[in-house]
Amino acid sequence: MTTTGRSDGRSSRWTEHRRVRRVEFVTAAVESVRRTGPELAVDDVARTAGVSKTVLYRYFTDKDELVDAVLEQISTEILLPRLLGELAIDRATDRDRLRAVVAAFVAIIEEEPALYRFAYAQAGRSGRADLVAQTEREVAEALAWVMGERLTSLGRSPEGTQTWAYGVVGMVQLAAHWWSTERSVTAADLVDQLTVLAWGGLSALLPPAPGE
Incomplete structure (x- = not known):
C-alpha cells in the first residue's frame, strides 16, 4: 500500500470515529435535557x-454547535418521523x-415535555439555523x-394547497404551544377542538372522500 493509501485509510477511520463520537455526545445531550x-x-x-x-469541545466548536446538533436530532428522529409518518398512512377519511x-x-x-x-x-x-421553523415547513409542505x-386525482387544481397547509400547521402549532403551559383542557379535548377547527376550513376546500 502506498503512503497516500495509508494516509487516506487513517483519515477515513478518524472521520468515522469523529462522527460516531459526535452522535454519542448528542445522544447524551438529549438525555441531559430530558432529565434536567x-x-x-x-x-x-x-x-x-x-x-x-x-x-x-474537541467535537463541537462551542455550545451553539452542540445545541444545533441536538435540535437536528430532535427534528429528524422524533418530530418528523412521527408527524410525516402519520401523514403517510392511508386512512378512511381525510378528517381521520x-x-x-x-x-x-x-x-x-x-x-417529551x-x-x-x-x-x-x-x-x-x-445567526443560527432555525430548525424548529424548518420542521414546521417540512410538515406543511408534506401536508400540501x-x-x-x-385534488389532482379528481381533476381539480391544487392551487392554494400551500396556503391551506401552512395555515393549518401554524394554527395547530400555536394552539398546542399555548396548551403546553396552560393545560386548561385535556389532551383529548385539545385534539378534538383543533381537528374540528381545521377541518371546518379544509372540508370546504377538499372534495369529500368516500365515507365522509
Missing part, C-alpha cells in the same frame, strides 16, 4: 457522556388523517403535497 429540563448545561452533558468538557397528525403532535408534547420546551426555546436564535394529490 430545557436549559442545556454543557457540564451535565459531559457528565452524562462520561467525559470532560475539554473532550466534548388530519386528526391523527394533530394527535401525534400533542402526544409528542406530552411524552422537556425536549419540546428546549426546541421551542431555541427558535429564532440570532397530500392535499394537492387529492
Whole structure:
C-alpha cells in the first residue's frame, strides 16, 4: 500500500470515529435535557457522556454547535418521523388523517415535555439555523403535497394547497404551544377542538372522500 493509501485509510477511520463520537455526545445531550429540563448545561452533558468538557469541545466548536446538533436530532428522529409518518398512512377519511397528525403532535408534547420546551426555546436564535421553523415547513409542505394529490386525482387544481397547509400547521402549532403551559383542557379535548377547527376550513376546500 502506498503512503497516500495509508494516509487516506487513517483519515477515513478518524472521520468515522469523529462522527460516531459526535452522535454519542448528542445522544447524551438529549438525555441531559430530558432529565434536567430545557436549559442545556454543557457540564451535565459531559457528565452524562462520561467525559470532560475539554473532550466534548474537541467535537463541537462551542455550545451553539452542540445545541444545533441536538435540535437536528430532535427534528429528524422524533418530530418528523412521527408527524410525516402519520401523514403517510392511508386512512378512511381525510378528517381521520388530519386528526391523527394533530394527535401525534400533542402526544409528542406530552411524552417529551422537556425536549419540546428546549426546541421551542431555541427558535429564532440570532445567526443560527432555525430548525424548529424548518420542521414546521417540512410538515406543511408534506401536508400540501397530500392535499394537492387529492385534488389532482379528481381533476381539480391544487392551487392554494400551500396556503391551506401552512395555515393549518401554524394554527395547530400555536394552539398546542399555548396548551403546553396552560393545560386548561385535556389532551383529548385539545385534539378534538383543533381537528374540528381545521377541518371546518379544509372540508370546504377538499372534495369529500368516500365515507365522509
